[in-house]
Amino acid sequence: MDKALLELFWEVPVIFISLLLLTRLQGKKQISHITYFDYITGIIIGDVAAGVLADPHISMGRSMLALGLLTGLTILASYIAEKSRKVRKLTEGEPKIVIKDGKILENNLKKLRLDLDNLRMLLRKKDVFSMAEIEYAVMETDGSLSILKKAEHIPVMPQDLHLKTTKSTPSIELIVDGEIDEEKLQEYGKSKEWLMGTLKDKGIDSVEDVAYMEVNQQGDVFIDETNDRITT
16 A cells, blocks of 8 residues: 555544644634634635545644644634733724614625625524514624514513422433433333324324424423424
């Protein structure tokens, strides 16, 4: 086998582990909050890593040094940005208001290169299907949209009505992809006989016909069949 090909068997694991460690060094912000600076450095680091694997004439030592320097610069830039708001504005940008007092700010949309269709899509992701519900909307530096609904469209919370509430607990998954979760069923304190009886009450004869089944803290059961009988 060609020597260059043999070298890939140790170069690929080294590059992979190095990129993993370098990403961890840069912190979780790299993944959860990608700025323009992070995006550019990410592309360069990926290009350097790909170059050493694609071109046998590029030395491994030179590539590792380049990756280390790029990572160091990224960490240094993040540190400086934490200490200086001016630098943070330069590297991360600023949030921009796109809806104010219920009015769409078209000039800010143009600056963000955001059209109304994309704005509506971002609103739908916030479970808002009408512009009339929004008082303020802010485009964050990571591309997400933060909204404040008009007072009349804000859902009433139990504390607003001085109602007593009970502790919320997550629903328990009993069946996933046609398989019973024995551990969760035991945790819920029910038997297989109870589970099969519940399915039969819903007209389901086999566990394999169930894609998903859960039960909440009130004892309400939700079942989704593998082949849903939907009428349109």
